[in-house]
Amino acid sequence: MNKPLVSIALTLALAACAAQPHLQQARPAPQSGTEMPAAASPQELVGAVNIPYEKFTLENGLTVIVHTDRKAPVVGVTTYYRVGSKHEPRGKTGFAHLYEHLFFGGSANAPSFDVPLEAAGSTPTNGSTWYDRTNYVETVPIGAVDLALFLESDRMGHLLPAVTQDKLDKQRGVVQNEKRQGDNQPYGLMGYAIGEGLFPVGHPYRHETIGSMADLEAATLSDVRKWFTDHYGPNNVVLSLSGDIDAATARPLIEKWFGSIPRGPEVPPVQAGPVTLASSQSREMTDRVPVARLTRNWSGPGLNHPDAVALDIGMSILGGLASSRLDNALVRGKELAVAVSANAQTFEQVSFLQAMLDVKPGVDRKEAEAAFDQVIARLIAEGPTEDEVRRAVTRTISAAIGGLEVVGGMSGKGATLAEGELYSGNPAKYKEDLARMAALKPADVQAALQRWLTRPVFALDVVPGERTESGETMGGWGDEDSQQTAPAVPEQSATNVAPAPQRTPPPVAPIADLDFPExxxxxxxxxxxxxxxxxxxxxxxxxxxxxxxxxxxxxxxxxxxxxxxxxxxxxxxxxxxxxxxxxxxxxxxxxxxxxxxxxxxxxxxxxxxxxxxxxxxxxxxxxxxxxxxxxxxxxxxxxxxxxxxxxxxxxxxxxxxxxxxxxxxxxxxxxxxxxxxxxxxxxxxxxxxxxxxxxxxxxxxxxxxxxxxxxxxxxxxxxxxxxFAGWEPPATPAPRKALDAPLPAPRSRVVVLDRPNSPQSFIVGGRVLPITGKTVGTEPLNLANDVLGGSFLSRLNGDLREDKGWSYGVYSAVSRPVGPRSLLVRAPVQSDKTGASLQAIVENMKTFPGMAPVTPVELQRVTEGAIRAMPNSFQTNGSVLQAIETNERLDRPDDYYEKLATTYRTLGAPAIEQAAREYLRPDGLTIVVVGDRKVIEPQLKGLGLPVEYREAPALGDGGAEGSEE
Missing domain, CATH: 3.30.830.10 (Metalloenzyme, LuxS/M16 peptidase-like)
Structure with a gap:
């Protein structure tokens, strides 16, 4: 949850696996309307699955897993700490995640974690927190593995001297804005309500990982330090290296950097499990949503339970497949719903079993509800067919094989091995799950569904209307109203942290230029x-x-x-x-x-x-x-x-x-x-x-x-x-889009769409640039945008997120269509900082580059760092396909990416600054703000720009009306 552009999700061990490449003889294509030839069986697919690994443990308890994959000169460094939101006591909700943010703020011998890694070509550099764990990931060129291990070890062993009250306050603001950003979405409060409905007060899985505003506000520097010493010892960690490395190479590096870190306290296991409600319960929430959303929820078993795999397949048959029971009956059949889904979100000790239905407008909600429950009951009573089980299993295994392409990141092979070790004591847990999945019979799935979905249900419905509940008061332990406020405790002195030993970061070895596929x-x-x-x-x-x-x-x-x-x-x-x-x-x-x-x-x-x-x-x-x-x-x-x-x-x-x-x-x-x-x-x-x-x-x-x-x-x-036999071009001329049509003159202005009671303001600004996507030589502009707002370490994000704590993430981009390009800036910010955020954005753009030229660190990051990141950018078939299509669309040669390194190395600060001066100024910037007018309007009085106010569309509307002031 450190970087807002990365989806944070707990990847199940069965969601990624390995296979040896092979090509069977092509089967003949059938004639239209005939039966398809037999596909490869699940057993055939699973038989090739393998992620070979070596494992060793240091004397201090650090568990290390190494998987060798030589297809690209990169290594995924994946670190899992056995601490998540389920470990948080009363009054400390959101703390594990807040600490994850602080973990990126530098350590005793590394003032920053992101800067040296991204300069070395790491992508992504990120972290996330969920109920069971906190993880940190980076995928680096092979020449930067030593640096990555140094940095991971320095913050594992020597973080506290660098943790300050200022850093805590800033990251607290970032996390609170992350919470507001999620709450501000349609259906954004559902997660809180589901936890409250399924689990009693005090259950470790009851509260959302983001926590409560009150608990986040109450976090002290002493709390932060105690959390580190209690949970971040090497004996509570699984470190996985996956990619162009082997155990013989990795072990000396691990011993060198991590071997001297002392063991930490033993973290006591958390007692938690699924809960059977005494009786079925229901709750209704109103929200500014387009359609009513009906859900059925149960807590289920954890991932090591014998029923976990069968439940995953059973819920997929119910509402996960495109041909699921709910889809066939209620979306395509009776047409009572516009969308349905069902899934088993499985964690270490519990799972969240959910079926969901979005009611079709004009349909009686009671009718949809009755049909919804009938489909669920019928699957439980009759069980799935052999074909349904096979389809669900094949789809899951096919997706898993696709996961083999990525060595690191949140869902790559390194994460699969680390999670198997952390949760099951077996890095190869995925193999057991896939084998069990391939062997499933309809009776196995039916039995699991009967055991778990016949228990009392928690029904949560969200219906259109004004939102009457606030995320500001949700996400905590659950008994805050009955607890007396504890007396304030004087903050511990910030000087009682022992100094860390001095260590010097290792250099980054050179890398070869990218070898893009022919x-x-x-x-x-x-x-x-x-x-x-x-x-x-x-x-x-x-x-x-x-x-x-x-x-x-x-x-x-x-x-x-x-x-x-x-x-x-x-x-x-x-x-x-x-x-x-x-x-x-x-x-x-x-x-x-x-x-x-x-x-x-x-x-x-x-x-x-x-x-x-x-x-x-x-x-x-x-x-x-x-x-x-x-x-x-x-x-x-x-x-x-x-x-x-x-x-x-x-x-x-x-x-x-x-x-x-x-x-x-x-x-x-x-x-x-x-x-x-x-x-x-x-x-x-x-x-x-x-x-x-x-x-x-x-x-x-x-x-x-x-x-x-x-x-x-x-x-x-x-x-x-x-x-495609017989598909020929028609005789009529192909249509032509008028991409050379005239454009409106640029206008500096602010358009506010009034959305009352919004916990955040969403700012989007833009300007059309006098270039097209096919303009040659725009690389300096791309690098200038990276400096301004195109990456996590950009100026805009550094200012509004990292320094001021007003936003979870601010980004800019230069579009790359065939026709006219545009500059875009996106900034969700806390409502009371809307005007100040607009001023900060404009000021950053005005001063770049005149008063604030490109620094040597920025130049190195956007050029040499980008060059080093290229091998990791093309790990997957999909990423290579996208690159080929982009080259074609923009009339670039096939070897464009191979030559890009040379292009970047020839570009110095003057070229980047000239591009910024020409294209990234705020002149003519049109800004749209979606938020609460009564909060925003007073802040815009002194902005010096024309301001126009419009009503945000009512549900069902297609636009917004307004008048300028």
């Missing part, structure tokens, strides 16, 4: 260009069929057309309905998705190489033969309208949608960048509109195919020719 090119008989990068690390293929369309194409149609048409593709073809499409993907271990951005529309797929031929046949049917049946279109249309309401209820999305139009006006890029258009146009679309858009835009002469994975061009082209 890109091969071919052309199909119908003229579609094909690009392939062969990578054999895992037996999977990433595939993209993209079209020169995107949301900008909606200027030639109705707003929202492109996104709705793409979403409807998977809802049925002339030979398959939506359920059959979903089921066949699951049997094959494939994942077909449609997506778009402002320039491109795409159908993408992740597929197991042994099943590539039938997977391509299925994708081709989706692309070439959509049925656009009226019932299917109406269903997806309602889902898109609900998504539009959700976007208007979310502060960040609403701000961006508003800014898009303010910046670009009637230009094609004035369409909302989420593709949802507006409510009036979206509601008017019918099957004929979608057929016309499909015929106009999804045509071979606007298409490109990009493939990355375990296949050769000789094998690939025949499969593509077979899949």
């Amino acid at each position: 890109v091969e090119h071919a052309t199909l008989s119908n003229g579609i260009p094909v690009a392939l990068a062969r990578r054999t690390a895992i037996p999977k293929v990433a595939f993209s069929l993209s079209f020169d369309a995107g949301f900008a194409a909606d200027t030639l149609d109705k707003p929202g057309t492109q996104a709705l048409m793409l979403a409807a593709l998977e809802e049925g073809t002339t030979t398959r309905d939506a359920t059959r499409i979903a089921e066949e993907q699951e049997r094959l271990g494939a994942a077909i998705n449609t997506s778009g951005n402002i320039d491109r529309s795409a159908v993408t797929m992740s597929a197991l190489t042994p099943n590539l031929a039938p997977s391509l046949a299925l994708l081709a049917d989706v692309v070439l033969r959509p049925a656009f049946r009226p019932d299917d279109v109406e269903r997806v249309q309602r889902q898109q309208l609900t998504a539009l309401q959700q976007a208007n209820a979310s502060p960040g999305s609403l701000a961006q949608r508003t800014l898009d139009n303010l910046l670009f006006g009637s230009h094609p890029y004035g369409q909302p960048s989420d593709g949802l258009g507006n409510a009036e146009a979206l509601a008017s679309l019918d099957p004929a509109d979608l057929r016309a858009a499909h015929e106009k835009w999804l045509r071979p002469d606007l298409a490109r195919i990009t493939v990355v994975g375990d296949i050769t061009m000789e094998q690939l082209v025949p499969l593509l020719e077979e899949a």
Whole structure:
């Protein structure tokens, strides 16, 4: 939870695994409408799974796991501490997470942790906290492993001399704004209520990891120091190294840096487990949400329980698969819901079992509720089918094989091994889980569901209305009202910390320049260009069929057309309905998705190489033969309208949608960048509109195919020719988007969208730049943006987050579309600092570079640090595919990334400063603020910019009206 751009999630041991690459003989593609060939069985897939490792333990208790993977010259350094929010006593909620933030503030021999690591090419450098653990991750070039281990060991053994009251106060502010940012979202208070409903006061899993505002405010420097000494000893740690390293190399380095750190106190185990409620309970919350959300919740067993794997598959069958029971019955069947889900979120000692339904607008809530409970009861009573179990298992294993590509980070192989050791005493726990999963029978799943889902349920419903509860008072222990306030205790002296031994950071060894995968090119008989990068690390293929369309194409149609048409593709073809499409993907271990951005529309797929031929046949049917049946279109249309309401209820999305139009006006890029258009146009679309858009835009002469994975061009082209046989360009000319259309003149102004009672203000500012995405030589601008706001260590984030503590994260970006680029700044800030935050943003932009030129540290970080980070940027097939597509879209050569290091090394501070001077000034910046007007308005009086106030859209509206002051 240190970096806001990284999703914080506890990765189960079964969510990543390993396989040896192999390519079976391609199976012939079936004729349209025929049965698919048999896919590889779960047992065949699991049989190849393996993450070999070596393990050793130092005398001080530090457990070390080493996994060797030579595919890239990088090493994931993953450190797990056995301390999380479940270890927090009364009055200290949120403390484990607050301490995680402090752990990045430097140690006795390292004033900063992020700066040297990111300068050495680490990406990501991050940490997170959840109920069971706190972890820290960095993936570094092999030449920086020594430095990473030095830094991890220095803060493990010598942190306290660097922990100050000032650092505590600043990070406290950051965490409180992180809490406000989460609370400010639609349905943002649900997590608090679920914990309160499932567990009694004092249960270790009852309170959310973010904790309560009161407890965060009460944290003292003495508390911080005691937390460190009680929990952060090496005997409470699992350290995992995964990547281009072996145990013989790693052990001397580990001994050198960690061997002298003394053992810490033994952390007593926490007593916790699932709770069976005395009777079923229900709770209703009102919130500013687009539709009613119904949930059914149970606490379940921890990850070492024999039922854990069966429950995971059972909940997937209920609501996790695209062809789940809830989807088939309530979204596609009776059409009572716009979205459903079910999952088992499994932790060390308990799991949260949840089924969720978003009621379709206009549907009686009681009717939806009765049908919801009926589907759950029927699965429990009858059990799943053999086919359902196989599909759920195959999908899970296929996703797990994809996880093999990443060595470090929050969900890579290093984390899988570390979690197996930490929670189960076995780094190979994932193998046991996968083997058990592959052997599951329907009766096993049914028995687990009957044991756990027939117990009393906690039903939490969130319904549209004004929010009546506040996250400011939620997240604590739960009995605060009955507790008397303890008398204030004098703060301990800050001088009683023993000095640490002096240690010198090791140098970073040079690295070789990036070796980007070779890109091969071919052309199909119908003229579609094909690009392939062969990578054999895992037996999977990433595939993209993209079209020169995107949301900008909606200027030639109705707003929202492109996104709705793409979403409807998977809802049925002339030979398959939506359920059959979903089921066949699951049997094959494939994942077909449609997506778009402002320039491109795409159908993408992740597929197991042994099943590539039938997977391509299925994708081709989706692309070439959509049925656009009226019932299917109406269903997806309602889902898109609900998504539009959700976007208007979310502060960040609403701000961006508003800014898009303010910046670009009637230009094609004035369409909302989420593709949802507006409510009036979206509601008017019918099957004929979608057929016309499909015929106009999804045509071979606007298409490109990009493939990355375990296949050769000789094998690939025949499969593509077979899949897309008979697909020829139409005789009509291809449509053209007017990307050279005139743009509105830049205007410096602030537009406030009044959203009463918002705990935060969401600021989004932007300006169109006088360059296009295809402009050559924009690397200095990219580096200048990295200095200003493009990374965690940027000036904007350093000022508003790290120094002032007013925000959880502030970022800037320069867009890279085909047409005009734009500068964007995003800053969620605490409401009472809205005006001061705007002033700080503008001041940072004004002073760069004139009064504040690029420093040597910044120059090294954005050039040499970026160069060192490149090998880690292309670990996955998907990341390589995205890079190839970006090169094509912007007319860059295939070897662009290989030459980028040389380009960066030739750029000095003057070039970066000139780019900042020319493009990153605040002149003409249009700023949108979504927040509470009564709090914001007094702060904007002296800003010196025109201010316009509008009402935020009411639920169901598509825009905002306003007047300028």
